[in-house]
Amino acid sequence: MSDDPILQPYRLKHLTLRNRIMITSHEPAYPEDGMPKDRYRAYHVERAKAGVALTMTAGSAAVSRDSPPVFNNILAWKDEVVGWMRKLTDECHDHGTAVMIQLTHLGRRTRWDKADWLPVVSPSHEREAAHRSFPKKMEDWDIQRIITDYVDAAERMKAAGLDGLELQAYGHLMDQFWSPLTNDLEGEYGGSLDNRLRFTFDVLRGIRERCGPDFLVGLRYTGDECLPGGFGADDGITISQKLKDSGLVDFLNVVRGHIDTDAGLTDVIPVQGMRNAPHLEFAGRIRKATEFPTFHAAKIPDVATARHAIAAGLVDMVGMTRAHMADPHLVRKIVEGREDDIRPCVGANYCLDRIYQGGLAFCLHNAATGREETMPHDIPAASETRRVTIVGAGPGGLEAARVAAERGHAVTVFEAADQPGGQIRLTARQERRREMISIVAWRIAMCQKRGVTFRFNAFADVDDVLATRPDAVIIATGGLPHTEVLAAGNDLVCSAWDILSGDVKPGADTLIFDDAGDHAGLQAADIIAATGARVEVVTPDRSFAPEVMAMNLVPYMRSLQARDVTFTVTWRLLSVAREGNRLRATLGSDYGGMTRDRLVDQVVVNHGTRPLDDLYFDLKPLSRNLGRLDHDALLAGLPQRIDDNPEGRFQLFRIGDAVAARNTHAAIYDALRLVKDI
Template sequence: MSLSNDPLLQPFRLKHLTLRNRLMSTAHEPAYSEDGMPTDRYRLYHVEKAKGGIALTMTAGSAVVSADSPPAFGNLHAYRDEIVPWLKRLADDCHEHGAAVMIQLTHLGRRTGWNKGDWLPVLAPSPIREPAHRAFPKEIEDWDVERIVSDYADAAARMQAAGLDGIEFEAYGHLMDQFWSPATNHRDDEFGGSLDNRMRFSTMVIEAVRKAVGPDFIVGIRMAADEDWEKGFSREEGVEIARRLAGSGGIDFLNVIRGHIDHDAALADVIPIQGMRSAPHLDFAGEVRETTKFPVFHAARIADIATARHAIATGRLDMVGMTRAHMADPHIARKVAAGEEARIRPCVGATYCLDRIYEGGEALCIHNAATGRETELSHEIGKAGHCRSAVVVGAGPAGLEAARVLAERGHRVIVLEATGEAGGQINLLVRNPRRKEMIGIVDWRLAELERLGVELRYGVYAEADDVLSLGPDLVVVATGGIAQAPELEAGEDLVTSSWDILAGTAKPAGPVLLFDDNGGHPGMSAAEVIAETGAELELVSPERFFAPEMGGMNHVPYAKLFAEKDVRVTINTRLKSVRREGNALVAVLGSDFSRDAVAERRVAQVVVEHGTMANADLYLALKPLSRNLGAVDYQALITRKPPLPVKQPDAGFDLVRIGDAVASRNIHAAIYDALRFCSLL
């Protein structure tokens, strides 16, 4: 296919606005705001996508229009006048690079908490609690409706004043569709009962907004057109709502989703994660477009260009949302246009980005550490002032990223890897079939290293002499870590590591007790592999809930499997010791909360997950020989200055240690280490 007739590169006319191609980033809240304002970090995140050739970047997910819709996940404050100059600068900068900018407006209704923001009561059409955010809402009153409708209109006028190209309303799980849905609207007044009545609030909002912004400003809606819920509105009723909105004269596009989001399991069906079907709602969105004969946008795990191209070429969509994909690579459109489609950094579906919003207060891509850090890191690696000879030891995610960045900087790079393949601990994770997409982290970097001419030497268990014989003036130690057991009173020699389960060197033999005090994917992946064999399994955690290092989205597939396989989950409990009795093992369990709470489990196998111990021998051997004696100036690193102090001027090389070779962390930390250090070297 020539670039000139690539469906994705064709412009799309929306009212008076011409979008330069069919790629968009749908509204989402990365939680980069400061006091509800889209300051520099927020702005540069969107500007990077504009630089990368995207046609439309949709900010906010969602910007709240009223003070009694307190931000649940870093939302922008569309009800404050101070937001206008911030958004104007964001819009102007994106426009300079050819991208259109819109914003999503909402009132969250019951989908927030009362103990946030100004501590105003949460409200909803009916006083029905949302499980996800746990607030008990008050029933919305007439004066609330009048006030909130006015707030929508005022917020829309602010967005128009900021120079944005348009707005969209949020209507899945938020106040608008809480009125639509029989699950959340039990009213018997003019806002309840018939579809006309349930749509009355959204109709009032649309009319008020149109009066405020005039007929030419673009106004759309992101809406559930099927709640896929026995208590909610049906597919037929949802499509009818879409048809009515399309014919109302107040709406210019429909951004369609399918499902409901009142708890984690339902949310994962709307925003599918790793191991779930690609583009599961694309055909449904196409049906809405066919029925309404109206512009339709859609996003739901459309992570690859082939699927996106298919969505446009077959007429299912007018604009295709690749939101998480643009977090992995904000330059997708530019690479497609340049014939470099194979160089697009893939979204691997890890959903670290979404889970980080709640767990860490900011969205981060698992393997693009520059995303969300555009104020300090560049997505395009600049050349160094002079070429250096660099040796990277270890070809896990940290080592591969270090080699890539150093090679982009113009350095001569050799990678030494002890095993016969690259990937490090990722090679263990992908032994869990549901997580096989993670290999994209490795494959993309290997392809980049081949392009850059980096030499990889496998089967080299490097010692100090092996490294020194190559005459480097920079050594990066990325040797990772090795599995370690928790400290036990007795029986450490009787336990099996989660690594052994994932690698297949130890077969699950039920009944199995798995003790996990690391709280992330390694232990849960081992539990999943064990449960899938049908072995009886008890998962024991000393935490208040299992796997606290994971967020709600990634919790879903594990919790689903545990329910289906009848896995016993025991919390607030610690493994104290293990002893052998005949052919069985006895696991002695205790509690951090009571010395007297002791129990025993008689099992065939005890599996443990306690993170990794740094594989630091090579680093320690090289440290006294290095120019910086292994030292790092952290203040310089943070402020983006050369971070390696000169301690021993006559030494021949600088030494850096990154990733799990420092301490047990995660994939993102390893890649961030590599990028932040090596982009300065």
């Protein structure tokens, strides 16, 4: 038996959980037709195999037709969900992991023009800023109908063999009843706190009557809205005590804050650069006040923090949800004494931000997450050892090196700089994004354990590559900033990279032309504005920084709006000309022939990168495949067999930005799915 606090079993009523680590409810947007099919099941089973005690599915499963799935939620109101949830549950149970689900009605946190085009409902007409729908104020028959829907959905989950469920009460319908800000009903469901809680207790009583005392039921709820006019921490403790005293719930899963705006959501689920575990002490306060089983998750990315949460008695079960997206084998590595091998969550929030833009949840630097059916988390050994040479030690090159080394190949990496990291190293220079360097540090550590040879300060040429006698060469040289975008004055601008690297000092009055919409443009604005400079960010897009996405945008805006920064959308930089000791920047519009001028002392262009691909084209005629990639084989998970040039000495591939400007995840995915079959 281990004496590690987080490896101790925990008994929740009749259920014994094998350790104190859980995956809290979240919706990775993997359902198909509203059902948790094979992709969804494989995702949870991978984590069950590695030892997590409890996996909580859905975030959240919709109980009613008028709760349309804006996050591609599971549709718990359909009878066919039972079979799919049964398959998932049985397989997780086979590996010793308990399974629960989160049920909800989204209330106003959805859109009326989705699914069946039914009106959004809520206990008031107040609109949620994030989803913009003006709700119908609920009538008595709406309330009774939805209570029945909750109970029916719970019965389906019991029929599917789940160990229990939790009801969602932060930002959704249930706590829209709780909050004075979103409940102006008259009568028994509005007014006093007890009346505002009545809907919740009606649902809980219905579930207990239908599902019995042994089906575990809890709430994941906000204990403090952190909003003027809303309910505060003292109210939250009162609500927590009432939940316990009701005898209707078996656990409390506590969060803090509100999610009706991007900024509020980001405070509830913090991203990189924000404090770790910001609500842990508050959860501990709830546990102390109620002396009741308490769960919690909110940016607990590392084992040390999780261990503290349990050892200090702050919570009974600690949620490490995004950490399990980064490394599904986290628990197994703790058990095996291999904590140093855990792939760290860097808080980039690529996972959640993609969901809120209608995409599938993917981890920024684990390309196998969400692709468990086709991508391995444990790299299989190759049948024969080969010599693999990689040029470039950015995230794509390092992933290629790691995967090739785990395959058992002899790997050599050339890097022109004196350190690995590529664009990641530039990104991580900013304090708020320094966690990104862990993407590099983890891969370097894994490569060093497997004997990868690194040659830094080595601007490799053809002879250098050939001297390694490679069987396969992977060009991961990335790209360089592209600033040649103007009709005139290209020589008068600098790139966002120039600002990030410190090669160019910030001006006092700067115009940033951001036609890429990614982090580099906003980071440059942040660095320049921090000096006290005036900054204007200009973009031809309808909105600025679309590639940064909602939750990552929040810390930038908190910084930039506190300084002298303005954003101008739908205008394009046409030209720059010198005027005395200043620069005249001429803007034009894609919508017509209008122009505007700006007099500034610095112009920064963020227009992505162009591939640094000279070496690739020099090597191409010497390769067996002439650089050609068999897409069908790649997508089928088969080795590359192209032999266009029988005289060629090696296979040649390129990945990441050496192909085209994309992002970190794309480079890492390129590397994984190619090299796993070399």
